Amino acid sequence: MKKSIVVSIQPTKFSALAFKEDFEESIKKVADLGFDGAELAVRNPKDLKVDDVIEIIKENNLEVPAIGTGQAYGEEGLSFSDPDEAIRKMAVKRINNQIIFASHFNAQVIIGLIRGNVEESVGRAEAEEWTIDCLRECTEFAKEYNIRLTLEPVNRYESNFINTLNEGIQFIKRVGASNLGLLADTFHMNIEEVSIYDSIIQAKDYITHVHFADSNRWAPGCGHIDFKKVIETLKKIDYQGYISAEILPLPDPNSCARLTIEHLNKIKF
Amino acid sequence: MKKSIVVSIQPTKFSALAFKEDFEESIKKVADLGFDGAELAVRNPKDLKVDDVIEIIKENNLEVPAIGTGQAYGEEGLSFSDPDEAIRKMAVKRINNQIIFASHFNAQVIIGLIRGNVEESVGRAEAEEWTIDCLRECTEFAKEYNIRLTLEPVNRYESNFINTLNEGIQFIKRVGASNLGLLADTFHMNIEEVSIYDSIIQAKDYITHVHFADSNRWAPGCGHIDFKKVIETLKKIDYQGYISAEILPLPDPNSCARLTIEHLNKIKF
Numbered sequence: 322m323k324k325s326i327v328v329s330i331q332p333t334k335f336s337a338l339a340f341k342e343d344f345e346e347s348i349k350k351v352a353d354l355g356f357d358g359a360e361l362a363v364r365n366p367k368d369l370k371v372d373d374v375i376e377i378i379k380e381n382n383l384e385v386p387a388i389g390t391g392q393a394y395g396e397e398g399l400s401f402s403d404p405d406e407a408i409r410k411m412a413v414k415r416i417n418n419q420i421i422f423a424s425h426f427n428a429q430v431i432i433g434l435i436r437g438n439v440e441e442s443v444g445r446a447e448a449e450e451w452t453i454d455c456l457r458e459c460t461e462f463a464k465e466y467n468i469r470l471t472l473e474p475v476n477r478y479e480s481n482f483i484n485t486l487n488e489g490i491q492f493i494k495r496v497g498a499s500n501l502g503l504l505a506d507t508f509h510m511n512i513e514e515v516s517i518y519d520s521i522i523q524a525k526d527y528i529t530h531v532h533f534a535d536s537n538r539w540a541p542g543c544g545h546i547d548f549k550k551v552i553e554t555l556k557k558i559d560y561q562g563y564i565s566a567e568i569l570p571l572p573d574p575n576s577c578a579r580l581t582i583e584h585l586n587k588i589k590f
Numbered sequence: 591m592k593k594s595i596v597v598s599i600q601p602t603k604f605s606a607l608a609f610k611e612d613f614e615e616s617i618k619k620v621a622d623l624g625f626d627g628a629e630l631a632v633r634n635p636k637d638l639k640v641d642d643v644i645e646i647i648k649e650n651n652l653e654v655p656a657i658g659t660g661q662a663y664g665e666e667g668l669s670f671s672d673p674d675e676a677i678r679k680m681a682v683k684r685i686n687n688q689i690i691f692a693s694h695f696n697a698q699v700i701i702g703l704i705r706g707n708v709e710e711s712v713g714r715a716e717a718e719e720w721t722i723d724c725l726r727e728c729t730e731f732a733k734e735y736n737i738r739l740t741l742e743p744v745n746r747y748e749s750n751f752i753n754t755l756n757e758g759i760q761f762i763k764r765v766g767a768s769n770l771g772l773l774a775d776t777f778h779m780n781i782e783e784v785s786i787y788d789s790i791i792q793a794k795d796y797i798t799h800v801h802f803a804d805s806n807r808w809a810p811g812c813g814h815i816d817f818k819k820v821i822e823t824l825k826k827i828d829y830q831g832y833i834s835a836e837i838l839p840l841p842d843p844n845s846c847a848r849l850t851i852e853h854l855n856k857i858k859f
Contacts, residue, residue, distance in 0.1 A: 476747075478745075478747035478748075479747075511780065511781070511805065511814075512780070512781060512805065512806065513806060514806075514814070515806065515812065515813055515814065516814055517814065536780065536781060537781065537782060537783075537784065543784065544784055545780075545783070545784065545785055545786065
């Protein structure tokens with residue numbers, strides 16, 4: 322297993338991201354601390370100087386395991402489950418642009434908050450169908466670029482559907498695309514899973530990416546999740562991918578990155 | 591320690607309450623299952639036939655350890671931190687009515703969601719001062735009825751202030767009223783506390799009421815909170831009050847109450 326941490330490329334309202342400002346400086350710090358990769362949180366790849374991003378990542382000998390896409394929902398309201406077809410189309414287009422961006426790094430594209438919420442005015446079945454249609458369209462597009470998407474269950478307060486790993490798996494089965502995996506995030510799992518460990522075991526054929534945040538969304542070691550046991554469980558299922566810290570920038574962005582690597586270094590991988 | 595479960599007196603939109611319908615039937619079930627008390631969730635005591643409530647409780651030999659008041663925020667928007675003074679006054683009046691209602695049972699009055707949220711348009715310090723002023727007014731009023739209020743820290747998604755037991759304690763100190771205690775809720779603590787057990791120990795001089803819900807807000811035993819260890823910790827601080835189940839009515843209202851008592855009966859009190 323390799324280690325990464327989320328870095329936001331542009332200023333964002335979403336606070337669960339370390340290193341908000343100054344991308345190059347942040348990437349250097351991530352490399353200096355000994356991370357293997359940087360997960361990039363991107364609102365819209367069209368706003369980026371992609372060649373610069375590629376160069377900065379390369380200069381620092383980092384990988385990009387995944388691209389976070391939730392800002393397009395949080396800041397622009399784009400989602401796969403919006404009753405307005407035009408908005409769903411914009412969300413698909415945005416994810417397709419993220420797929421092209423991700424292809425420069427062979428990164429997975431995360432489908433987290435971008436799925437949206439089942440709004441009160443629409444039926445759950447209908448909203449799920451819209452989401453599945455969007456996921457099918459994006460996974461088809463991603464195949465052309467040999468890119469995987471990874472579906473992230475999030476806790477009930479952030480979305481009212483796909484909250485547990487098992488719900489994620491049911492969705493993945495319904496989409497039926499070979500390039501759609503599952504993202505296990507410990508912060509969300511602490512709220513939603515009956516057992517974090519049993520759920521990981523049961524999802525062993527689906528997990529393609531892992532987010533680490535402690536129970537209070539601070540760096541691992543700052544709450545009460547037993548990361549040693551989580552890592553042991555991931556080893557049991559022979560997980561070979563990245564452990565990526567998606568945490569609040571607390572007590573400050575530098576400290577949270579340092580605390581993450583210090584805590585992970587204490588654990589035998 | 592005695593055991594109770596939340597019963598909502600009137601239909602409510604807030605779903606974290608067992609037994610929504612048919613108050614009398616619900617109270618009988620609570621008594622039949624072996625609970626010592628029923629915590630009552632009340633939007634507005636003025637809508638109740640108070641004598642009927644008193645009689646039903648008495649007939650079933652139950653106590654009422656606490657009155658939940660959050661529905662007035664969820665359904666009417668009344669809060670202690672609203673920038674509109676008229677709304678704050680309505681919130682204080684509502685709580686004072688709850689205090690009068692509570693005095694029939696010697697119940698504590700819970701200050702949970704009714705504190706509201708620090709709105710973006712106002713400063714945090716100002717919203718906190720408004721909340722403290724309201725708490726002072728209500729605790730003064732409660733003294734006339736020999737009633738205690740209990741302040742409930744809730745997780746970050748339900749309010750943006752007073753999330754941890756320690757934040758609750760700081761608020762209680764600032765209010766400076768001898769009849770204001772602290773409510774420890776395991777569901778919220780699982781998200782907010784670095785250690786559920788250490789936080790209980792540190793709050794030992796303040797805790798006057800306890801809510802039990804598992805990590806997923808189902809009945810105790812349905813998630814991953816170690817209630818045996820929580821109860822051992824409460825015994826360490828010599829907690830003599832109620833353990834009250836405030837849980838989602840899942841898989842259904844009857845089952846969640848039964849699951850609660852079954853799980854608690856397995857633990858040595």
